[in-house]
Amino acid sequence: xxxxxxxxxxxxxxxxxxxxxxxxxxxxxxxxxxxxxxxxxxxxxxxxxxxxxxxxxxxxxxxxxxxxxxxxxxxxxxxxxxxxxxxx
Numbered sequence: 746x747x748x749x750x751x752x753x754x755x756x757x758x759x760x761x762x763x764x765x766x767x768x769x770x771x772x773x774x775x776x777x778x779x780x781x782x783x784x785x786x787x788x789x790x791x792x793x794x795x796x797x798x799x800x801x802x803x804x805x806x807x808x809x810x811x812x813x814x815x816x817x818x819x820x821x822x823x824x825x826x827x828x829x830x831x832x833x
Contacts, residue, residue: 770812
């Protein structure tokens with residue numbers, strides 16, 4: 746699911762606050778594609794029910810080499826935005 750503009754801003758601010766500027770694969774600086782970041786449901790264990798996005802991650806890729814970084818949506822601070830928008 747694509748991120749909303751608010752979610753993208755929160756993600757970008759969070760990533761920069763952690764000093765995640767260079768891609769760990771190619772070493773290029775400021776190549777993260779926040780505009781194409783998306784919310785991805787994390788893989789569930791076989792016995793777990795898939796009821797909400799509680800185990801979701803945010804996917805951001807490097808525009809230079811395609812490296813994909815995954816961040817916990819709740820830790821970043823955007824997981825609750827889906828729940829509030831959907832009245833969960």
